[in-house]
Amino acid sequence: LDKLLDGRMLSQKIKDEIKAEIQELEIKPSLAVVLVGDDPASHTYVSMKQKACEYVGIDSLSYQLDKNSSEEEIVSQIIELNNNHEIDGILIQLPLPEHINTEKILELVSPEKDVDGFHPFNVGALTSNLNKNNRFVPCTPVGVMEIFKEYNIELQGKNAVVVGASNIVGKPMASLLLNANATVTVCHIYTKDLKQHTLNADILVVAVGKPNLITADMVKDDAIVIDVGINKLADDSIVGDVAFDEVSKKSQFITPVPGGVGPMTIAMLLSNTLKSAKERRLKN
Numbered sequence: 001l002d003k004l005l006d007g008r009m010l011s012q013k014i015k016d017e018i019k020a021e022i023q024e025l026e027i028k029p030s031l032a033v034v035l036v037g038d039d040p041a042s043h044t045y046v047s048m049k050q051k052a053c054e055y056v057g058i059d060s061l062s063y064q065l066d067k068n069s070s071e072e073e074i075v076s077q078i079i080e081l082n083n084n085h086e087i088d089g090i091l092i093q094l095p096l097p098e099h100i101n102t103e104k105i106l107e108l109v110s111p112e113k114d115v116d117g118f119h120p121f122n123v124g125a126l127t128s129n130l131n132k133n134n135r136f137v138p139c140t141p142v143g144v145m146e147i148f149k150e151y152n153i154e155l156q157g158k159n160a161v162v163v164g165a166s167n168i169v170g171k172p173m174a175s176l177l178l179n180a181n182a183t184v185t186v187c188h189i190y191t192k193d194l195k196q197h198t199l200n201a202d203i204l205v206v207a208v209g210k211p212n213l214i215t216a217d218m219v220k221d222d223a224i225v226i227d228v229g230i231n232k233l234a235d236d237s238i239v240g241d242v243a244f245d246e247v248s249k250k251s252q253f254i255t256p257v258p259g260g261v262g263p264m265t266i267a268m269l270l271s272n273t274l275k276s277a278k279e280r281r282l283k284n
Ligand code: NAD
Pocket: 140, 163, 164, 165, 166, 167, 168, 169, 170, 187, 188, 189, 190, 191, 194, 207, 208, 209, 210, 213, 228, 229, 230, 231, 261, 262, 263, 265
């Protein structure tokens, strides 16, 4: 299908570029991954990230904490990583257990090592479009922007509709699209008539977590559709939020699931970690 936006291929290309740059610079960037508890999906994501780190030559250090760890234990772990000069990036795998105040933990990560871009400093820099060279932007939405760039998809003046308004995907996606001069609408669970909005989209980004949320009748002809959703079905297969078979007939471009946004997220984590390493190791 020549309308497929191939995130797997693009992520491979980016990983190879990162690998070459790390070799050329003769540095060994390092990423600390903090994982609390034993959520199986989190373990899968962490091991995928670590495998990717290994591929490009980033040292990934795993900090596994018990699910019953106290907030103080997590806090002291993060402070230690903030102060450890060997560490370039700190990633707190979400979700944290219920008894932990996630906001407090994310605010504790040094903004200079915040490769996930979740610290309020980095969130503010993105929304105000300041500090472009030194901020970290969340991996999933910035991965979507890389897809737009690779396929020469023009954003300026386009109607972009983002479905889903989380801090991890929807909101930073909307900021990036707005910074790129698109006209942005953000929809969420309380949006009254979702279809009324999605039908207006030249660019439709869906990040909700509901299979078949977006059907062909909700998409205009020749729209560009980005499906961020990852849903595991009863038969263990993985699908997105968009009814791919019917929507792909109408769309100009569409991302597959799997093989679309997912691999780009990991590539951007590597890219952010390299960026931090360059800032910290080469500029001092
Ligand atoms: P979330 O649960 O934090 O947020 C979901 C958002 O969807 C909320 O803003 C909610 O208001 C909105 N929503 C829920 N039901 C809706 C409906 N019926 N209509 C419109 N909006 C609705 O989720 P998240 O962390 O943003 O993740 C969203 C999806 O993206 C999940 O499937 C997740 O697995 C996936 N995801 C994929 C990647 C990737 O790398 N591809 C990365 C992060 C998340």
